[in-house]
Amino acid sequence: MRKLFIKSFLLFFLFIPIINAQKPQKPSSAEIYNQIQKLNFLGTVLYIAAHPDDENTRLISYLANDVHARTGYLSLTRGDGGQNLIGSQLRELLGVIRTQELLEARKIDGGEQFFSRANDFGYSKNPEETLQIWDKDKVLADLVWVIRKFQPDVIINRFDHRSPGTTHGHHTSSAMLSMEGFDLANNPKAFPEQLKLEQPWQPKRVFFNTSWWFYGSKEKFDAADKTNLIGIPTGVYFPTLGKSNQEIAALSRSSHKSQGFGSTGARGTDTEYLEFLKGEPLQNKASIFEGIDTSWNRVKGGKPIGELVTKISNEYDFRNPSASIPNLVKAYSMIQALDENHWKSVKSEEIKKIIADCSGLFLEAVSTTQETTPGSTVKVNLEAINRSPVDIQLVSVTTLPEQKTTVLNTILKNNSLYNSSVEIQLPETINYTQPYWLKEKGTDGLYTVEDQKNIGIPDIIREVKVIFNVKINNIEIPFERIVVYKRNDEVKGEVYNFLDIVPEVTTTIQDKVLLFPNTKSKYVGITIKSGKNDIKGNLKLDLPKNWKVSPESIAFQLDKKGTEQTVYFEVTPPSQVSEVVAKSIATIDNVAYDKEQIIIHYDHITKQQVLKTSEVKCIRMDLKTNQEKIAYIMGAGDEVPQSLSQMGYKVTIVKPEEITPEKLENFDVVMTGIRAYNTVKALAYKQDILFDFVKNGKTMIVQYNTNGDLVTSKIAPYPLKLSNDRVTEENAEVRFLAPTNPALNYPNTINQNDFKGWKQEQGLYYPREFDKAFTPILSSNDKGEIAKEGALLIAPYGKGNYIYTGLSLFRELPEGVPGAYKLLSNLISTKPSVSVPNQKIKQ
Numbered sequence: 001m002r003k004l005f006i007k008s009f010l011l012f013f014l015f016i017p018i019i020n021a022q023k024p025q026k027p028s029s030a031e032i033y034n035q036i037q038k039l040n041f042l043g044t045v046l047y048i049a050a051h052p053d054d055e056n057t058r059l060i061s062y063l064a065n066d067v068h069a070r071t072g073y074l075s076l077t078r079g080d081g082g083q084n085l086i087g088s089q090l091r092e093l094l095g096v097i098r099t100q101e102l103l104e105a106r107k108i109d110g111g112e113q114f115f116s117r118a119n120d121f122g123y124s125k126n127p128e129e130t131l132q133i134w135d136k137d138k139v140l141a142d143l144v145w146v147i148r149k150f151q152p153d154v155i156i157n158r159f160d161h162r163s164p165g166t167t168h169g170h171h172t173s174s175a176m177l178s179m180e181g182f183d184l185a186n187n188p189k190a191f192p193e194q195l196k197l198e199q200p201w202q203p204k205r206v207f208f209n210t211s212w213w214f215y216g217s218k219e220k221f222d223a224a225d226k227t228n229l230i231g232i233p234t235g236v237y238f239p240t241l242g243k244s245n246q247e248i249a250a251l252s253r254s255s256h257k258s259q260g261f262g263s264t265g266a267r268g269t270d271t272e273y274l275e276f277l278k279g280e281p282l283q284n285k286a287s288i289f290e291g292i293d294t295s296w297n298r299v300k301g302g303k304p305i306g307e308l309v310t311k312i313s314n315e316y317d318f319r320n321p322s323a324s325i326p327n328l329v330k331a332y333s334m335i336q337a338l339d340e341n342h343w344k345s346v347k348s349e350e351i352k353k354i355i356a357d358c359s360g361l362f363l364e365a366v367s368t369t370q371e372t373t374p375g376s377t378v379k380v381n382l383e384a385i386n387r388s389p390v391d392i393q394l395v396s397v398t399t400l401p402e403q404k405t406t407v408l409n410t411i412l413k414n415n416s417l418y419n420s421s422v423e424i425q426l427p428e429t430i431n432y433t434q435p436y437w438l439k440e441k442g443t444d445g446l447y448t449v450e451d452q453k454n455i456g457i458p459d460i461i462r463e464v465k466v467i468f469n470v471k472i473n474n475i476e477i478p479f480e481r482i483v484v485y486k487r488n489d490e491v492k493g494e495v496y497n498f499l500d501i502v503p504e505v506t507t508t509i510q511d512k513v514l515l516f517p518n519t520k521s522k523y524v525g526i527t528i529k530s531g532k533n534d535i536k537g538n539l540k541l542d543l544p545k546n547w548k549v550s551p552e553s554i555a556f557q558l559d560k561k562g563t564e565q566t567v568y569f570e571v572t573p574p575s576q577v578s579e580v581v582a583k584s585i586a587t588i589d590n591v592a593y594d595k596e597q598i599i600i601h602y603d604h605i606t607k608q609q610v611l612k613t614s615e616v617k618c619i620r621m622d623l624k625t626n627q628e629k630i631a632y633i634m635g636a637g638d639e640v641p642q643s644l645s646q647m648g649y650k651v652t653i654v655k656p657e658e659i660t661p662e663k664l665e666n667f668d669v670v671m672t673g674i675r676a677y678n679t680v681k682a683l684a685y686k687q688d689i690l691f692d693f694v695k696n697g698k699t700m701i702v703q704y705n706t707n708g709d710l711v712t713s714k715i716a717p718y719p720l721k722l723s724n725d726r727v728t729e730e731n732a733e734v735r736f737l738a739p740t741n742p743a744l745n746y747p748n749t750i751n752q753n754d755f756k757g758w759k760q761e762q763g764l765y766y767p768r769e770f771d772k773a774f775t776p777i778l779s780s781n782d783k784g785e786i787a788k789e790g791a792l793l794i795a796p797y798g799k800g801n802y803i804y805t806g807l808s809l810f811r812e813l814p815e816g817v818p819g820a821y822k823l824l825s826n827l828i829s830t831k832p833s834v835s836v837p838n839q840k841i842k843q
């Protein structure tokens with residue numbers, strides 16, 4: 001009995017995609033018809049790659065919408081290591097954004113989404129490095145787990161497992177692991193601990209989704225022998241949807257906004273190519289499902305269901321979808337009568353959705369508050385309406401997680417609105433809402449996920465739900481809805497979010513790094529936010545004994561939920577060099593709270609709450625600066641200005657339209673943010689002013705830009721060509737090409753130790769060809785590669801200095817890497833006129 005319960009629990013949580021719809025989907029008659037056709041297809045494809053954006057949305061959309069296959073995308077990582085085009089979130093916070101973007105993409109192309117625990121730790125040039133940092137066995141286990149639970153008939157790799165070194169190491173690794181996983185998933189000796197929850201599964205065959213890109217050019221690919229390839233006609237037009245497959249794919253791809261992958265739809269014939277790799281070979285290349293029964297006959301007792309669904313499909317009335325309800329309900333009850341199996345749970349969810357859509361059944365549970373705390377009671381307004389002539393009875397509602405059922409026995413008459421409300425008592429032990437993969441601290445290469453059942457699940461797991469138990473034609477059908485919160489925005493209209501469970505109190509330390517260049521104390525601001533009404537407690541800033549904090553603790557009192565109060569501690573560093581982490585701890589009634597609430601809010605994704613330990617890195621180092629006045633021009637978004645302020649500089653953010661000779665007169669240095677020349681179009685027209693600024697004796701520091709899509713070809717006063725050169729080994733040895741250059745000597749002496757402790761990468765998109773006016777200062781390279789000399793280039797121009805650096809200062813400074821501060825201070829102070837004090841050059 002217990003086993004049975006576990007089984008049904010798992011079916012519920014494992015096989016069914018948890019799509020947290022931003023807004024309820026309201027499909028048209030044609031879209032419902034598409035779903036009915038899908039109901040009659042029992043075949044599954046899993047597409048495997050490494051990152052959000054690797055997936056081929058043309059193929060996914062074609063398989064989901066034309067073939068009607070269950071189509072999943074397993075992205076091994078959440079894309080944490082990439083660059084963010086729309087804001088300053090990096091690392092795991094960027095992973096949270098990309099996760100949501102992928103979910104939005106799948107809503108458009110009809111696919112389902114999975115992830116492994118692998119962390120996108122940054123660029124890696126070969127699979128050996130990737131698999132070592134990831135922990136190969138664990139990522140392979142996750143891939144096998146997803147195969148066992150999704151049960152694909154066909155696997156498609158985006159990348160070639162046979163060509164390590166030709167692309168990102170994550171890419172090749174995804175294909176190599178897929179090939180291994182294909183062999184292991186059906187082997188009960190492989191990852192046997194998973195078999196307590198899932199059965200072994202053998203996919204039929206695996207393909208490589210090749211394209212001209214892998215051949216070097218379109219011409220080469222056109223000329224290549226394709227006898228070993230199967231062509232997939234992805235250029236289809238869906239007349240009932242009014243869109244071509246490529247148009248749907250482009251809409252899906254455009255969800256990747258943080259990567260700037262807006263895509264324009266194409267029309268007309270198009271072919272995707274698959275190379276057969278392993279499994280049962282195709283005889284006649286007519287379908288990737290050859291030899292697999294994709295009808296209801298593949299399920300024991302499924303034949304009559306298939307016949308009935310075919311009848312429903314043939315008789316479907318586009319003008320009146322509700323005419324299909326009696327047969328749909330009949331098919332639903334036939335599915336319920338099947339023995340427990342994979343397809344039973346998959347198809348139950350599909351047909352329930354179709355029944356609701358055909359009857360215009362709208363069911364919603366809306367919380368009256370967006371945030372609440374464990375142990376609270378939440379008022380939830382219920383809305384239920386049936387827009388069909390079929391009599392529907394709302395029997396009861398069951399609220400989760402408390403599993404309390406309220407009997408309603410109400411008839412939902414055609415187009416007659418039913419409103420009521422329930423109160424949900426949340427347990428004290430309910431989890432705070434947050435991405436489950438960020439709850440525990442992970443390693444550089446892998447997230448920590450304790451519960452095997454959660455692995456693979458794409459989204460935040462939300463526990464507060466309402467099940468509407470509805471009776472149609474005497475058949476009871478439960479419809480589950482996650483409790484949402486919605487409000488009206490004067491500009492955007494209806495805005496949907498979810499109910500979030502928040503801690504009673506959270507604290508945010510205003511800085512993420514506190515830099516102490518000398519023994520002078522600094523004030524640290526901490527903002528306290530209440531998660532509920534009437535909280536009263538004490539706040540402490542916890543630091544090792546050799547650091548001094550005053551006062552020892554600060555009492556706080558907040559009357560209203562959601563209000564904030566900022567308090568200040570004075571921190572005095574020790575006289576010697578020291579690097580420590582200070583934690584902010586609030587205590588209420590002897591319970592300690594140490595979390596910071598981070599809210600990620602963009603229009604294209606639902607609001608995300610991430611909870612991190614509230615802490616600040618405190619660094620006592622000897623840092624010399626000359627107090628220059630800095631104008632900072634933001635690019636794609638970075639936190640360098642905050643770091644400059646920490647170093648003691650006066651920093652002013654100057655908007656591109658404000659760049660005038662008069663405005664710049666007040667500054668000693670102009671610094672451009674990361675990818676400014678990729679994202680700020682106005683800079684193309686301001687270069688003369690900026691170069692004159694340098695000519696007149698000032699300094700300009702340009703941080704990295706990518707080599708594609710520059711807003712001007714003249715980013716420097718001398719010829720300078722960006723390349724793909726990068727040094728991804730963050731602690732690669734750095735050699736000094738110009739050891740006496742002021743950049744390495746004044747006001748701080750730089751030595752090799754200053755390049756230790758860097759994070760993720762050393763630098764990227766280094767110029768490879770540059771004018772002889774530039775002095776290359778540094779040289780380094782990843783293992784086995786030739787030296788790269790474009791990391792830091794300095795050229796005198798007029799009376800000033802132009803500096804170009806691809807060093808990833810934007811990552812190192814917010815991480816509190818001392819060497820990065822010293823080097824940046826030197827770059828700010830470097831001027832041709834500065835004479836280097838006579839000193840021994842340390843190396």
Ligand SMILES: [Zn+2]
Binds near residue numbers: 050053168171
């Ligand atoms: Zn990729």
